[in-house]
Amino acid sequence: xxxxxxxxxxxxxxxxxxxxxxxxxxxxxxxxxxxxxxxxxxxxxxxxxxxxxxxxxxxxxxxxxxxxxxxxxxxxxxxxxxxxxxxxxxxxxxxxxxxxxxxxxxxxxxxxxxxxxxxxxxxxxxxxxxxxxxxxxxxxxxxxxxxxxxxxxxxxxxxxxxxxxxxxxxxxxxxxxxxxxxxxxxxxxxxxxxxxxxxxxxxxxxxxxxxxxxxxxxxxxxxxxxxxxxxxxxxxxxxxxxxxxxxxxxxxxxxxxxxxxxxxxxxxxxxxxxxxxxxxxxxxxxxxxxxxxxxxxxxxxxxxxxxxxxxxxxxxxxxxxxxxxxxxxxxxxxxxxxxxxxxxxxxxxxxxxxxxxxxxxxxxxxxxxxxxxxxxxxxxxxxxxxxxxxxxxxxxxxxxxxxxxxxxxxxxxxxxxxxxxxxxxxxxxxxxxxxxxxxxxxxxxxxxxxxxxxxxxxxxxxxxxxxxxxxxxxxxxxxxxxxxxxxxxxxxxxxxxxxxxxxxxxxxxxxxxxxxxxxxxxxxxxxxxxxxxxxxxxxxxxxxxxxxxxxxxxxxxxxxxxxxxxxxxxxxxxxxxxxxxxxxxxxxxxxxxxxxxxxxxxxxxxxxxxxxxxxxxxxxxxxxxxxxxxxxxxxxxxxxxxxxxxxxxxxxxxxxxxxxxxxxxxxxxxxxxxxxxxxxxxxxxxxxxxxxxxxxxxxxxxxxxxxxxxxxxxxxxxxxxxxxxxxxxxxxxxxxxxxxxxxxxxxxxxxxxxxxxxxxxxxxxxxxxxxxxxxx
Numbered sequence: 001x002x003x004x005x006x007x008x009x010x011x012x013x014x015x016x017x018x019x020x021x022x023x024x025x026x027x028x029x030x031x032x033x034x035x036x037x038x039x040x041x042x043x044x045x046x047x048x049x050x051x052x053x054x055x056x057x058x059x060x061x062x063x064x065x066x067x068x069x070x071x072x073x074x075x076x077x078x079x080x081x082x083x084x085x086x087x088x089x090x091x092x093x094x095x096x097x098x099x100x101x102x103x104x105x106x107x108x109x110x111x112x113x114x115x116x117x118x119x120x121x122x123x124x125x126x127x128x129x130x131x132x133x134x135x136x137x138x139x140x141x142x143x144x145x146x147x148x149x150x151x152x153x154x155x156x157x158x159x160x161x162x163x164x165x166x167x168x169x170x171x172x173x174x175x176x177x178x179x180x181x182x183x184x185x186x187x188x189x190x191x192x193x194x195x196x197x198x199x200x201x202x203x204x205x206x207x208x209x210x211x212x213x214x215x216x217x218x219x220x221x222x223x224x225x226x227x228x229x230x231x232x233x234x235x236x237x238x239x240x241x242x243x244x245x246x247x248x249x250x251x252x253x254x255x256x257x258x259x260x261x262x263x264x265x266x267x268x269x270x271x272x273x274x275x276x277x278x279x280x281x282x283x284x285x286x287x288x289x290x291x292x293x294x295x296x297x298x299x300x301x302x303x304x305x306x307x308x309x310x311x312x313x314x315x316x317x318x319x320x321x322x323x324x325x326x327x328x329x330x331x332x333x334x335x336x337x338x339x340x341x342x343x344x345x346x347x348x349x350x351x352x353x354x355x356x357x358x359x360x361x362x363x364x365x366x367x368x369x370x371x372x373x374x375x376x377x378x379x380x381x382x383x384x385x386x387x388x389x390x391x392x393x394x395x396x397x398x399x400x401x402x403x404x405x406x407x408x409x410x411x412x413x414x415x416x417x418x419x420x421x422x423x424x425x426x427x428x429x430x431x432x433x434x435x436x437x438x439x440x441x442x443x444x445x446x447x448x449x450x451x452x453x454x455x456x457x458x459x460x461x462x463x464x465x466x467x468x469x470x471x472x473x474x475x476x477x478x479x480x481x482x483x484x485x486x487x488x489x490x491x492x493x494x495x496x497x498x499x500x501x502x503x504x505x506x507x508x509x510x511x512x513x514x515x516x517x518x519x520x521x522x523x524x525x526x527x528x529x530x531x532x533x534x535x536x537x538x539x540x541x542x543x544x545x546x547x548x549x550x551x552x553x554x555x556x557x558x559x560x561x562x563x564x565x566x567x568x569x570x571x572x573x574x575x576x577x578x579x580x581x582x583x584x585x586x587x588x589x590x591x592x593x594x595x596x597x598x599x600x601x602x603x604x605x606x607x608x609x610x611x612x613x614x615x616x617x618x619x620x621x622x623x624x625x626x627x628x629x630x631x632x633x634x635x636x637x638x639x640x641x642x643x644x645x646x647x648x649x650x651x652x653x654x655x656x657x658x659x660x661x662x663x664x665x666x667x668x669x670x671x672x673x674x675x676x677x678x679x680x681x682x683x684x685x686x687x688x689x690x691x692x693x694x695x696x697x698x699x700x701x702x703x704x705x706x707x708x709x710x711x712x713x714x715x716x717x718x719x720x721x722x723x724x725x726x727x728x729x730x731x732x733x734x735x736x737x738x739x740x741x742x743x744x745x746x747x748x749x750x751x752x753x754x755x756x757x758x759x760x761x762x763x764x765x766x767x768x769x770x771x772x773x774x775x776x
Contacts, residue, residue, distance in 0.1 A: 005020075008021075009021065009024050010024075013025040013028060014028075016178075019176055019177065019178055019181060022178050022181045022182065023163045023166055023167055023170075023181055024159065024163050026162075026163075026166065026181055026182060026300065027158075027159045027160070027161075027162035027163035027166060028155075028159050029304075030162050030300055030303040030304065030530065031155055031158040031159040031162055031303075031529065031530050031531045032142070032143070032146070032150075032155065032529055032531060033303065033304055033305070033306070033308055033527070033528065033529025033530065033531070033532070034146075034304060034305060034529070048098070049144035049145075050097070050098040050101060050144075051094040051095070051097050051098050052097070052141055052144040052148050053074035053075060053076060053077070053092060053094075053097045053141070053148070054074055054075045054077075054088075054139050054140060054141040054148055054149065054151055055072040055073070055074045055088075055141075055147070055148055055149040056072065056073045056074065056088045056149065056595060056596060056597050057149045057150060057532060057535045057536045057539065058536060058539075058595060058596035058597065058599055058602050059072045059073060059149065059596065059597040059599060060072075060147075060149070060524075060527075060599075061519055061523040061524060061536070061596070061599060061601055061602060062519075062523055062599065062600075062601035063518065063519065063522055063523055063601060067599060067601065068596060068597040068598055068599035068600070068601075069598075071090065071091070072149075072597060073087075073088035073089060073090050073594070073595075073596075073597040074088050074089060074092060075088050075089070075139040076089065076092060076096060076097055076100045076139070077097065077100040077101050077103075077104045077139055077140055078100060078103070078104055078139055079104065079107060079135050079136055079139075080134060080135050080136075080138040080139060080542075081420065082420065082432050082542060082546030082547050082549070082550045083420075083547075083550040083554075086542070086543070086546070086547045086550070087547070087591065087594040087595055088594070088595070088597070090597070104136060104140070107136065108132075108136040111132065111135075111136070111426065112132060114426040114427075115128065115132070115426065115427050116427070117129070117427075119410060120410055120427065121410075121411075121413075122243075123243070123244070123413050124410065124412065124413070124414075124415065124427075126243040126244050126245060127244045127414065127415075127429060128427045128428075128429060130157060130244060130245055130429070131428075131429020131430065131431075132429070133152075133153045133156060133157065134153050134157075134429070135429070135430065136153075137151060137152040137153035137156065138151050138153045138154075139151065140152040140153070142154070142155035142156075142531065143155075147527060149532070149535075150529070150531045150532050150535050151535055154531050154532075154534050154535035154538060155531045157245050157248070157531075157534070158248060158530050158531040158534050159531075160243075160245045161245050161246045161248050161258045162189070162258065162303075162530075164242055164243060164245065164246055165188070165189055165190075165242070165246060165258050165259055165260045166181065166188055166189075166260070168240075168241060168242070168259075168260040168262070168265065169188045169189075169260035169261060169262055170188075172260065172262045172264055172265070173262060183300075184299055184300030184301040184304070185299055185300075185301060186299060186300075187261045187297045187298065187299050188260060188261055188298075188299065188300065189258060189259070189260065189261055189297060189298045189299075189300075189303075190258075190259045190260060190261040190265070190266065190294065190296065190297050190298075191256060191257070191258060191259075191296040191297070191298065191311070191314070191315055191318070192236060192256065192257040192258075192259060192269065192292065192293070192294055193254075193255075193256055193292070193293045193296065193315055193318040193319045193322060194229075194232060194233070194236070194254065194255050194256075194257070194290065194291065194292045194293075194322075195253055195254040195255070195290075195291045195319055195322065195323065196225060196228070196229060196253045196254075196288060196289065196290060196291070197288075197289040197290075197291055197323055197326070198284075198286075198287050198288045198289050199225060199253055199288070199566075200618075200621055200625075201287055201288075202221060202225070202284070202287055202288040203218055203221045203222060203225075203565065203566070204218070204616075204617060204618030204621055205287065205353060205618070206353060206357060207350065207353040207354045207357050208350075209354075210357050213361055213364070214484075214485065214617065215364075215437070215482065215483075215484055215485055215563055216360070216361060216364030216365060216482070217357060217360040217361060217364055218364075218563075218565055218617065219364045219367055219435060219437060219563075219564075220359075220360035220361070220362075220363035220364030220367060221356075221360050222434070222435075222564075222565060222566045223363070223364075223367055223433065223435055224360070224363065224391070224393070224398075225253060225288075225566075226253075226433065226568065227373065227375070227393060227398055228393055228394065229250065229253055229254075229255060230250070230375070230414060231375060231393045231394040231396050231414075232255070232276060232290060232394065233247045233250060233255045233257060234375070234396070234413060234414060235272060235276060235394055235395075236257055236269060236272055236273075236276075237257060238413075239268050239269060239271075239272040240257075240259045240260075240265050240268065240269060241265075242257070242258075242259060244414075246258050246259065248530075248534055249533075249534055249537045249538070250541075251537055251538070251540065251541035251568055251569040251570070252541065252568045252569015252570060252571060253568075253569065254319060254569065256315060261297045261298075266294060269294055270294065273292050273294065273329065274329070274330070276290055276292070276394065277290060277292075277327070277329055277330040278330070279394055279395070281327075281330060281341075283352075284352070285349055285352055286327065287349070287352075289326060289327060291319070291322035291323050291325070291326070292322055292329065293318035293319065293321060293322040295318060296311075296314045296315065296318050298311050303529075303530055305526070306525070306526040306527070306528050308528050308529055308530055308533065309521045309522055309524070309528045310521075311530075312517075312520055312521040312528070312533055313521045313522075316517040316521065359391060362387065362388070362389070363387065363391060363400075366386040366387055366400050366402075367400070367435055368435070368437055368439075368482060369386055369400075369402045369403060370386060370400040370401065370402045370418060371401060371402035371403075371417060371418065371419050371424055372400070372401045372402065372406075372409065372415065372416060372417045372418060372424055372428060373398060373399065373400050373401070373415075373416055373418065374398075374399055374401065374407055374409050374412035374414060374415040374416070375393065375396040375397065375398055375412055375413050375414040375415075376390070376396060376397045376399065376407070376408075376411060376412050376413065377395075377396060377397075377413055378397070378411075379397050381397075381407070381408050381411040381412070382397035382398070382399040382407060383399075383407075384399070384405065384406070384407050384408065385399035385400050385401050385405055385406070385407040386399075386400040386401060386402055386403075386405050387399055387400055396413065409425060409428060410425075415428055415429075416428070416429060416430070416431045417429065417430045417431070418430075418431065418432070418433040418435070432542060432545040432546030432549060433545060433549075434544065434545045434548070434549055434564050434566060434567035434568055434572075435549070435564060436549045436552045436553060436562065436563075436564045437482045437483070437563055437564070438482070438483040438487075438488065438560055438561050438562060438563060438576075439480055439481070439482060439483065440477050440478065440479055440480065440481045440482075440483050440487065441479065442479050444477070444483070444487070444491060445477045445478065445479055447490070447491065447493075447495070447500075448477045448487060448490055448491070449476070449477070450500070451490050451493070451500065451504075454499075454500070483561065483563070485506060485563065485575060485613060485617070486613040486614070488506060488561050488562075488563065488575070488576050488577050489504045489505055489506045489577065489578075489612070489613035490504050490613070491561050491577050492504055492505055492506075492561070492577035492578050492579060492580070493773075494770070496666065497668070500773070501666075501770070501771050501772065501773050502579070502769065502770050502771065502772055502773065503578065503769040503770075503772040503773075504613065505577075505578040505610050505611065505612060505613075505769070506575055506576065506577070506578055506610070506611050506612075506613060506615070506620075507575070507576065507577075507578035507579075507580075507581035507582065507608050507609065507610050507611070508573065508574070508575050508581070508608070508609045508611070508617070508620040508621065508623070508624045509572070509573070509574045509575075509576075509581045509584065509585050509588075509606060509607070509608055509624070510571070510572070510573045510606065510607050510609075510621070510624035510625060510627075510628050511571060511572055511585070511588065511604055511605065511606035511607070511628070512570050512571030512572075512604070512605060512628070513540065513570040513571070513592075513602065513603070513604055514603045514604065514605050514632070514636040514637060515636070516540070516570045519601060519602070520533050520536055520537065521533075523601060539595070540569065540570050541568055541569055541570075543591075543592070543595055544567045544568050544569065544570070544571070544572050545567055545568045547591065548567055548572065548588070548591075549564070549567070551587075551591070552564075558580065558583060559576075559580055559583070559584045559587070561576050561577040561580050562574050562575070562576035562577075562580060562581070562584065563575045563576060565617070565621075573621065573624065575617060575620065578610055578769070579766070579769070579770060581608060582608060582641070582655060582766065583655065585606055585608060585639060585641075585651070586648070586651060586652055586655055588604070588606075589604050589606070589639075589648050592604050600637075603636060603637035604637065604648075605628060605631045605632050605636050605637060605638055605639070606628065606631065606638075606639040606640070607624045607625075607626075607627035607628040607630070607631055607639065607640040607641070608624075608627075608639065608640070608641040608642075609623045609624045609627055610642070627640035627641075628640065630645055631645050639651050641762060642761075642762055642765055644758050644761065644762060646758050646759065646762065650756070650758055650759045651759070651762070653756060653759040653763070654758070654759035654760070654761075654762035654763040654766065655763065655766065656763070657745070657759055657760060657762075657763030657764070657766075657767075658762070658763035658764070658765075658766030658767045658770070659767075660741070661676065661681055661763060661764060661766075661767035662766075662767045662770045662771065664676040664738065665677070665678060665681065665767060665770075665771045666771070672732050672734040672735070673732075673734040673735060673737075673738050674723065674727075674734075674735050674738035674739060674742070675726075676723070678768060678771055680718065680722055680723065681764055681767055681768055682764075682768060683714075683718055684715070684745070684746070684760075684764055685761060685764040685765060685768065687711045687714060687715045687718075687746055688746060688757050688760045688761045688764065689761060690705075690707070690708035690710075690711035691708075691711050691746065691757055692757045692758075692761070693705055693708045694708050694709065694711070695757070711746075715746050719742065719743065723739065723742065724739065727739070745760055746760070
């Protein structure tokens with residue numbers, strides 16, 4: 001490794017003097033999308049570059065004039081973290097920005113000095129340097145002159161990818177000259193767009209005979225898919241003679257590789273793609289499919305002056321086209337269909353499912369203990385680790401490391417730490433993995449055992465409740481065990497003075513960012529650039545994989561009773577205790593607002609589906625997908641729950657109503673506030689539904705149901721007889737406030753169309769489920 005030459009390329013590419021300097025200089029300009037200029041829109045731009053903080057790349061993102069109000073949220077200089085410091089600050093002191101650089105520089109130097117890159121293969125060495133860059137340059141602006149919303153890490157990563165692709169193009173085309181390098185009209189770059197299809201089928205389809213260990217199986221399969229995506233990318237990069245940095249985007253099962261546009265490279269990529277397709281057919285029989293497109297090429301000019309929006313639009317179209325074509329690339333050779341490839345007889349689907357169930361059980365059992373994972377070319381290098389047998393993955397071998405069993409990571413082609421705090425070799429880069437699982441505490445175990453004892457007899461079950469057989473807690477739970485879905489359902493019940501109360505149910509949360517492809521291609525306007533889009537894609541992936549997981553792992557987290565099925569890219573699917581998932585959905589949207597500076601253009605659509613403990617998660621996933629479609633069809637930026645679609649503001653209102661009703665339902669006799677029983681809240685729910693049906697009938701010009709017309713008088717009578725009369729002649733101030741609030745929920749003088757019916761219906765249902773089985 002020529003350290004002097006590396007220093008020269010990094011330090012002097014702004015004043016290039018030879019072809020290698022020009023390769024880096026040209027890549028630097030193409031990555032930024034323009035020759036650097038001052039951000040003329042920022043009137044408050046500080047003159048001192050050390051006071052410039054990295055702004056959120058999502059802040060000005062928008063279509064048709066959308067965007068967040070000032071000030072721009074920004075990060076203080078510091079190492080990348082997925083915990084509290086991941087979300088940008090709305091307010092900060094510029095002097096504090098300047099003072100933070102010293103600490104960041106010292107930490108970077110200290111960690112860099114511990115590295116011994118000469119002990120690693122070139123493949124690993126590049127990954128280690130890229131990991132160091134991501135850790136220390138992710139919260140540093142690439143420029144203090146332009147709009148400071150692209151991190152230095154994302155800029156240098158894209159710059160490196162462009163330089164590598166250009167070098168290979170000019171070397172293979174025998175044109176490594178200054179003039180050819182500066183020529184922006186030649187098609188030098190090729191974008192490979194890849195993704196996996198059939199993900200949910202692969203995760204949720206199990207052999208008929210499998211009954212237990214479902215959570216462990218889903219966890220293993222979800223993790224395997226993320227590793228498989230990395231293995232596909234590595235195979236293509238290796239074939240094209242490119243380093244890891246040329247995988248310029250990788251999130252949510254999709255990746256984009258930047259290669260050179262030479263015929264030689266295209267030929268080797270096509271051969272490699274056919275080999276990959278063969279492996280997928282042989283090992284997954286079409287259930288899990290690889291979609292690849294190699295057709296998109298670009299000139300340097302296409303990356304400048306806002307033209308990258310067309311390139312990114314092409315990437316989106318290529319990704320969709322590859323999905324539509326499916327396995328055509330495998331079934332056809334050139335223009336000729338290959339009949340023998342339509343049937344594959346090496347094994348049947350049932351046998352494949354059984355093999356995968358056994359493999360997933362072993363992998364899923366060790367994943368919670370894993371501090372790192374590695375992919376190895378030679379099986380013997382992967383023999384040591386947490387797994388007794390490494391998992392074959394595209395001809396590579398997956399092994400986990402942790403505790404006292406560490407593989408020979410320095411021999412891997414890919415080695416990644418999956419925990420920020422894990423003990424690991426100093427050189428190993430960290431990458432968040434969405435593998436959170438709930439571990440049973442002593443309190444959890446005591447509660448589960450009490451449930452098993454108290455609910456043993458059918459006669460003791462509350463209405464709508466479940467017994468230990470259905471709840472799946474026949475075996476004694478142990479502290480430290482991974483909570484099963486059945487455990488999570490039972491833990492949805494709450495302790496109270498008169499015994500446990502609440503419905504033992506699960507909820508599935510599915511959510512994704514609205515119109516992300518359109519936002520990234522069109523939302524930056526003339527400031528769109530390769531690095532800016534790459535930065536937004538990476539940050540969203542870290543948000544869903546890392547920050548969300550960190551929130552779930554916090555001590556005393558309200559959201560610990562959750563299981564991550566998958567999370568990454570711009571979407572997620574979680575299963576957990578039902579009311580925890582309701583609260584988490586609202587919090588997730590607030591966290592996303594924190595990342596974007598409450599930019600209305602960056603919105604989230606979500607769905608919540610409730611179920612009994614033994615409902616197959618595959619069924620839950622399908623229902624959640626259907627409800628998510630309803631939320632999007634209703635206008636996006638909404639959540640579907642309990643058969644209704646609400647705006648996020650309505651959902652927050654519903655939860656607030658539900659909490660307040662719950663407080664009244666749980667109030668002791670001596671409470672200062674209003675005390676309700678479940679019968680009244682149930683009738684309140686029926687009044688709200690009647691009012692809703694009246695409103696819908698009038699709006700659609702239908703006959704109004706006669707039975708529903710009495711909701712006003714019945715509500716007023718019920719309120720006076722069963723609530724007001726119980727207060728006596730001297731109600732407390734709190735009781736009077738609570739009574740006014742109840743009246744305002746459905747004031748009889750108001751029209752149904754003016755009432756907040758959807759939040760009231762959801763809120764009342766929420767409160768009733770929280771108190772199911774309580775003593776009246």
